[in-house]
Amino acid sequence: MNTPINGNDLLALGYEQGSIMGIALRINKKRTGYNRAEMMTHYAAVLAQPENYLDDKVFGKLATAIIEKSNEKPEDFIPLNPNPSAYASYGAEHIEQGAIKQMEIAMQLPVTVAGALMPDAHQGYGLPIGGVLATKNAIIPYGVGVDIGCRMALSVYDIAADFYFENEATFKRELVAHTKFGAGHGFHGQYKTDHAVLESKDFETNPFIKNLKDKAWSQLGSSGGGNHFVEFGILEFAQDDAVLNIPKGTYVALLTHSGSRGFGATIAGHYTKLAKDVCKLPEVAKNLAYLDLHSQLGQEYWLAMNLAGDYASACHEVIHDKIANALGATVLAKVENHHNFAWKEVWNGEEVIVHRKGATPAGKGVMGIIPGSMTAPGFLVRGKGEEQAINSASHGAGRQMSRTQAEKTITKTDMKTILKDHGVTLIGAGLDEAPMAYKDIHQVMAAQQELVDVVAKFTPKLVRMADDGSRED
Template identity: 50%
Template sequence: MNGKLVTKLGFEKKAVALALAAATQRERAGLGREEILNELRAVQDNPGAFLPGGVYADLAAELTAQRAKADARRGAELRPTPLPYRVWGEDLIEPGARQQMDVAMVLPISRAGALMPDAHVGYGLPIGGVLAAEDAVIPYGVGVDIGCSMRLSVLPLKPDALGTDEARRLLLKHTRFGAGVGFEKRDREDHEVLHEQTWREQPLLRHLFDKAAEQIGTSGSGNHFVEFGTLTLAQPDLGLEAGEYLAILSHSGSRGFGAQVANHYTKVAQALHPNLDAAARKLAWLPLGTEDGEGYWQAMNLAGRYALANHELIHRRLARALNVDPLTTVSNSHNLAWRQRVGEHDLIVHRKGATPAERGQLGLIPGSMADPGFVVRGLGNPDALASASHGAGRQMGRKAAANTLAKKDVQTYLRERGVTLIGGGIDEAPQAYKRIEHVLARQRDLVDVVAQFTPRVVRMDTGSEDV
């Protein structure tokens, strides 16, 4: 056998070398040229039949990947009109977010979608967008802060058991915020997520491991926070009696690690679809079943687990400092993609700033630095792809907030609600957000409210101009 014969069969690039390697093995096994050529033709015709193993498995895998990429390029033509989708709280949503969702719904891989009442403009899929795709994942459909999530710990203490000064001291000592920030090495805690084999299974993850290890147990910038407050249960639930409890609420993600994964695989996806319409460039996708698609899926899920680990360590530190164990915890991710049954199909559901809300599933929907957040229980609404809002949602961009809001007005808002703020910028002021009560009122068919969390002492990263 030689390269010319293999090339004549139609093999290209890497497949030629793999076909020759397999043919050499078959020659050594005593097969003649024509028999080997017939086997190679069979692999070409149905590579999936050879994937489970054997001498042609590597060739079959390469052919499968090549065809998926070719299909993706051919399938990059957008639909002429968006698929229909439901919108909750349409009166609260800016036109730009609707336009972004419309673009998402003309992708050839899109099958269903929904827009939550906290929706606003993002990169690619709007924040508050939910998108179901077939056999593909969109890095910017998940977002840059992969695995961004919430966690609540309810403590066996009354709210007045912790004074403001002590709460402030604990947050300053046991939390860290900001880009590139981590605990000093002697104070850094370990977590099982750092010992996963996954970190060693692709070069990108190996490269990012040290950064992730240095920043474990910390929070990012922007709207990330850790806060002490009062959890109010009007009736028994969550395994607790009705009443008021001291609680910890945090909002954090996968730090710089997740952002680099998102940016790396977005570039890969865009290179795979060079002719994709400019309006949809940020929504370039990776076919699952290919090396790149499975690589992103693996890295995305690792980033999701890493983000939850950050929360676990934050809450562990604070509970240990108070010498208590939480009575219960609630957590959820709201920047991730899930395999989910939608109607009669298994699809990839992207939630970019949306809370999973399957029937009976608990979740957390925060307000702002000075407004209440809520524990909710999902109703599993199929039109929303079993989703709900992930917060109040911005009604004013960061620059607009910094340029138009007065520091004294924000300070008055905090003081009237009895909130002590550590860090935090004008760009994160409560006035920059929609009213959480308006957002909740527009999704009563998506979730039931279980409990209310009222913030008291809040820590965030410093902003463009501190409050």
């Protein structure tokens, strides 16, 4: 059997984890004309004598990278701090080692002031998902994340729970009619929506940003792929909430999760590459390359990041307005928060840049939404302003299975059974988003009682996600 070559195979040949292995594995995904045994022979030979492969069409790039890396010296890189400060961690016993390792590396950056790891944390690129990092005058594109400004938005309607169950078909029709999913998908012609965000002067920051405006316009009001969703559910207030002015009771609510679509992803990729060019960090920390906020590149990224955040918010506004109008519903309250972003905040008496990659702002009195899964409840919360957590909380339950693992181990029957058991109607979604792929939201909430107070519980009933479980672009 011609089994695919994986990282462990290359480690056995003497390759090390990092960019060289990444290049080697990408070669293996292409049609090279070699069988597995021949590929392994070439991999070993390239590593031993890369100069013999510099002009090779298949292995030339790998050979060049190996030679360049062999000539690197420690003084070519910005040194990491060998004695970093400790960071606060919540629910650490349920956080995978990969995420912990990534947080430890982030704490060693010379610009790091403080850090915290949320209970839904899992491994990502650069900063772990669920990682919070405060830096001094530096912005890390991969500390913000690829889906810049990804957020939750909740509309509470003047509709009683009973009305939903009596009219589910109506809610389903409007959900399908006024949402659009799928990586790369958008609207065209008369179906495109205008919004004030498109008039922002920040689209004129530079030609790169300006050229993304048409993409942003076409995808405005869409939700993309991955773990993004639009769902109806029942929101239960166990007591009156004076701040939101909502009496105790149950209400129909709309909950959305998505970000800045292809617009934000393109910005993230572009400025991460530029950051790596100007901020040479050791291999282990290269995805944490940062930009000085006093530099032109730092200012460009800051403007672009904030524009992407505004754009993500506009996408949610379009969706919520369309559905409220279609239902003829009055919105009693709306709560929104983002969780892939960086803010200028004061921490421990000094201004810092707080990166929250998959973490919810939870300053004192700040409202947020922490979802569970398509069958587990989500929670409307109010922050307690815990300084050790850098005024943050989790952004959800967090994955306990990779997408690949979920697709291999969860069956369609498993998925249908759990949906039926919880009375949830699902439109779209792949097995990679099955509820079993996520941590127990109750366990996550129990680990962050110091960080937030629960205001209301949201129970999903009608969920729409990308039809094919597609990844976000």
